Amino acid sequence: xxxMKIPGPVKPLSSLFPVFLCAxxxxxSAASAELQQSQRGGASLQASFQYLLSDFSGxxxxxxxxxxxxxxxxxxxxxxxxxxEIRIYxxxxxxxxxxxxxxxxxxxxxxxxxxxxxxxxxxRNFQRDAIQVLNFRGEPQAVIxxxxxxxxxxxxxxxRMKCQGGLFYxxxxxxxxxxxLQSDGAFRQAYDLTAxxxxxxxxxxxxxxxxxxxxxxxxxxxxxxxIYFTVPTLFxxxxxxxxxxxxxxxxxxxxxxxxxxxxxxxxxxxxxxYVADRLRSVVMVFASDFVFLGEFGYRGDRPEDMIVPDDLAxxxxxxxxxxxxxxxxxxxxxxxxxxx
Amino acid sequence: xxxxxxxxxMAAGLVLTSGSAFAFHGGGVAHCDGCHSMHNSADNPxxxxxxxxxxxxxxxxxxxxxxxxxxxxxYHINSVNGSNKNQGGDFFWVSDAATHDYLERGTVITFDPxxxxxxxVAADFGLTVDATNTTAPGGTMNAGLLGCTSCHDPHGQIDGxxxxxxxxxxxxxxxxxxxxxxxxxxxIAGNYRLLGDAGFKQITANAPVATADASAGTKxxxxxGMSDWCLSCHPSFNDNTNMHPTDVPVPVSYNSYVKTGDFTxxxxxxxxxLVPIERxxxxxxxxxxxxxxxxxxxxxxxxxxxxxxHASAFENALRxxxxxSEFIAGSAILHENTSTLMANGAxxxxxxxxxxxxxxxxxxxxxxxxxxxxxxx
Numbered sequence: 152x153x154x155m156k157i158p159g160p161v162k163p164l165s166s167l168f169p170v171f172l173c174a175x176x177x178x179x180s181a182a183s184a185e186l187q188q189s190q191r192g193g194a195s196l197q198a199s200f201q202y203l204l205s206d207f208s209g210x211x212x213x214x215x216x217x218x219x220x221x222x223x224x225x226x227x228x229x230x231x232x233x234x235x236e237i238r239i240y241x242x243x244x245x246x247x248x249x250x251x252x253x254x255x256x257x258x259x260x261x262x263x264x265x266x267x268x269x270x271x272x273x274x275r276n277f278q279r280d281a282i283q284v285l286n287f288r289g290e291p292q293a294v295i296x297x298x299x300x301x302x303x304x305x306x307x308x309x310x311r312m313k314c315q316g317g318l319f320y321x322x323x324x325x326x327x328x329x330x331x332l333q334s335d336g337a338f339r340q341a342y343d344l345t346a347x348x349x350x351x352x353x354x355x356x357x358x359x360x361x362x363x364x365x366x367x368x369x370x371x372x373x374x375x376x377x378i379y380f381t382v383p384t385l386f387x388x389x390x391x392x393x394x395x396x397x398x399x400x401x402x403x404x405x406x407x408x409x410x411x412x413x414x415x416x417x418x419x420x421x422x423x424x425y426v427a428d429r430l431r432s433v434v435m436v437f438a439s440d441f442v443f444l445g446e447f448g449y450r451g452d453r454p455e456d457m458i459v460p461d462d463l464a465x466x467x468x469x470x471x472x473x474x475x476x477x478x479x480x481x482x483x484x485x486x487x488x489x490x491x
Numbered sequence: 492x493x494x495x496x497x498x499x500x501m502a503a504g505l506v507l508t509s510g511s512a513f514a515f516h517g518g519g520v521a522h523c524d525g526c527h528s529m530h531n532s533a534d535n536p537x538x539x540x541x542x543x544x545x546x547x548x549x550x551x552x553x554x555x556x557x558x559x560x561x562x563x564x565x566y567h568i569n570s571v572n573g574s575n576k577n578q579g580g581d582f583f584w585v586s587d588a589a590t591h592d593y594l595e596r597g598t599v600i601t602f603d604p605x606x607x608x609x610x611x612v613a614a615d616f617g618l619t620v621d622a623t624n625t626t627a628p629g630g631t632m633n634a635g636l637l638g639c640t641s642c643h644d645p646h647g648q649i650d651g652x653x654x655x656x657x658x659x660x661x662x663x664x665x666x667x668x669x670x671x672x673x674x675x676x677x678x679i680a681g682n683y684r685l686l687g688d689a690g691f692k693q694i695t696a697n698a699p700v701a702t703a704d705a706s707a708g709t710k711x712x713x714x715x716g717m718s719d720w721c722l723s724c725h726p727s728f729n730d731n732t733n734m735h736p737t738d739v740p741v742p743v744s745y746n747s748y749v750k751t752g753d754f755t756x757x758x759x760x761x762x763x764x765l766v767p768i769e770r771x772x773x774x775x776x777x778x779x780x781x782x783x784x785x786x787x788x789x790x791x792x793x794x795x796x797x798x799x800x801h802a803s804a805f806e807n808a809l810r811x812x813x814x815x816s817e818f819i820a821g822s823a824i825l826h827e828n829t830s831t832l833m834a835n836g837a838x839x840x841x842x843x844x845x846x847x848x849x850x851x852x853x854x855x856x857x858x859x860x861x862x863x864x865x866x867x868x
Contacts, residue, residue, distance in 0.1 A: 214571075214616070214617060215561075215571070232571040232572060232835075233571045233572065233588035233835075234588075235835055254831075254834070257834075258572075258834050258835040258836055275572075275835065275836045276836075325564055325565065364565050364566050364705075364706045364707075366564075366565050383559070403522075404524070405524035405528065405529065411524075411525065411548075412558055412559050429558050429559075430525065430548050430558050430559075431528075431548075432548075450528070450548065458550075458615055459549075459554075459558055459615055477554075477561075477615045477616060478550065478554075478614060478615040478616075479617060
């Protein structure tokens with residue numbers, strides 16, 4: 152005689168009602184609207200708008216929020232820099248927790264989800280407050296300070312931060328410097344991109360009619376440790392591999408695959424690169440060899456449209472891309488299917 | 492890893508071959524498709540247009556400008572926290588994000604962003620129409636129409652442009668003190684900061700002359716014409732009898748006044764960027780934005796001696812707080828608690844691109860910076 156499975160007590164339907172209600176309430180109204188998109192180079196790009204990140208009142212307004220995705224918890228973190236508020240969204244894009252708007256955390260420039268479940272804040276006053284470690288409730292736990300920074304980087308004042316593979320990647324977008332720290336804050340590696348960018352700038356504008364305005368905009372780390380970033384005034388995106396190989400791509404213009412004012416950038420585990428363009432209100436997709444594969448987006452007020460997209464975050468498991476926008480539109484969520 | 496070890500592997504067709512990508516404005520008209528959309532994104536199968544008037548890439552003209560100019564430092568003039576330190580000022584201060592309450596002598600006062608600067612309308616960036624004034628103070632211009640392009644000519648034309656017989660613009664007019672930024676023969680420089688000439692919209696005077704150190708505009712030397720130009724929209728302020736006069740000589744006490752009780756200054760180093768003066772010079776090549784020289788004999792008081800052109804942390808876009816304390820070090824915004832704008836990185840007082848500690852620079856008991864000229868404290 153085989154093992155018998157003993158059924159549990161049967162619950163009356165009325166007791167399940169709250170469960171159904173929660174399931175409904177915790178799922179933003181998914182829309183399957185037509186999304187403007189195009190394909191190139193034999194690629195098969197299918198992008199589909201899902202929803203705007205929401206709470207129980209509807210889409211949550213935000214202006215160019217900073218984003219980071221926690222693949223372990225399947226949660227997205229947003230930082231509203233004006234309100235200094237962190238919001239956390241679940242797998243369905245529904246807000247599950249928020250903190251900071253009441254002054255309970257230090258003023259922050261960026262937020263990163265750690266591999267260890269901690270939340271890391273890059274303090275606006277980095278010299279004083281450094282990297283703040285918070286638990287999942289947003290309660291301060293510790294402070295990580297940068298140790299043994301080389302003399303050359305003494306002016307380093309980071310405004311972007313990513314956490315990947317137990318390392319912190321900090322960017323000073325104006326000094327054009329990237330510093331990599333170990334999890335305890337010990338200095339590990341640094342990159343000064345000034346010389347490379349100035350050389351590019353000279354080649355673009357040999358008569359030096361314009362004053363140099365070099366600044367990094369988008370910033371992210373790939374799963375292989377490659378660093379991705381964009382420089383709007385060079386109309387270029389970059390990939391800096393762990394071996395130091397720096398490669399650039401992009402050309403100015405308003406047609407498909409061209410760069411207007413490039414902003415957020417992320418890469419998926421296959422090395423495909425997603426670049427947001429504020430001016431064109433699209434997200435472009437490039438293969439790892441920088442071949443343009445397609446783009447999606449259209450400037451407009453409909454939920455699936457974009458208004459001045461900025462920071463991006465990627466959910467590699469569920470092929471979702473999160474797009475922070477202006478006009479207080481909040482964060483749009485799209486699913487991507489990509490083949491070549 | 493040192494940068495010298497990096498391998499710069501440029502992909503084929505890289506932007507390097509595409510010409511002067513930097514020169515977006517170039518002193519004149521910019522790339523058309525930087526601001527206007529021909530098809531509004533790729534392959535456009537969608538019927539209808541999602542763009543604003545004139546096929547702009549923004550919900551309105553100012554939103555179009557702010558697609559590039561929103562942010563902190565460099566050529567940005569609209570931060571998320573009031574941290575910009577360019578001479579023109581930060582539009583953050585007129586945004587809803589700047590609203591907060593502060594304590595003034597036991598009374599809770601609500602910071603009113605409306606009165607902190609020019610309320611340009613930029614829907615994509617949270618800048619809304621002035622809720623107090625329906626017209627420009629001292630004028631009749633509709634406040635609901637105020638935008639970046641009320642002052643700056645986005646097409647950068649001079650004398651009606653080439654269609655009206657003007658020579659083509661080849662360089663910016665903002666950096667004419669630099670040898671590398673002179674117009675070649677047969678061409679001209681644009682106006683300082685693309686400011687509109689007489690005939691552009693409501694402007695009744697030709698654009699003022701000034702030079703800046705860089706696109707960030709942290710240091711500016713003003714030459715001539717600023718106050719007349721401002722009067723285009725504020726004509727009733729042209730009243731030197733009943734209002735503080737402009738275009739009048741700066742008192743020589745400007746040179747000796749360093750701070751309260753300190754009259755040891757000299758002309759060579761007397762210039763204070765928090766109280767800038769106009770040099771009476773109409774050729775931008777003669778204006779050094781890094782000059783520290785004070786009054787030399789031709790200098791004038793102008794609107795921007797006291798006000799910032801865009802916005803500031805203080806009432807009436809003043810460069811210092813005239814409202815909340817007898818002493819500028821007692822300014823309410825400097826003494827808020829840790830959850831306020833200051834904690835989030837706001838910089839109310841700044842000069843030459845750096846925050847100014849008013850106690851360190853002027854002393855605990857410095858009164859209004861009117862005293863830089865009037866020396867009464």
